Amino acid sequence: MALAASLVLLGGLATMALAMGKGPEIPRMTKEELLPMLGNPDVVILDVRIGDEWKKSPWKIKGAVREDPEKGVQPVVEKYPKDKTYVLY
Numbered sequence: 001m002a003l004a005a006s007l008v009l010l011g012g013l014a015t016m017a018l019a020m021g022k023g024p025e026i027p028r029m030t031k032e033e034l035l036p037m038l039g040n041p042d043v044v045i046l047d048v049r050i051g052d053e054w055k056k057s058p059w060k061i062k063g064a065v066r067e068d069p070e071k072g073v074q075p076v077v078e079k080y081p082k083d084k085t086y087v088l089y
Helices: 003-010 013-019 031-037 051-055 074-079
Strands: 043-047 085-088
Touching: 031 043, 031 085
Parallel strands: 043 085
Antiparallel strands: none
């Protein structure tokens, strides 16, 4: 998954764009497809759930990094290398 396409989700723009019928088609995967990727140093899993959805959830993927999408995309773009595969949930 390309970093640029993935990070669009962090700003909430992809969801909004898709709802308006615009924007990129974001690839999706099942938990069964993600499972063998866990622990791979070339895969970064970003938990981008908003507010209470993240705070109150009893389910979190081990090793996932929490990024607050309400803070925008730019800090995240600068934080992570571009040569990784990013999975956002």
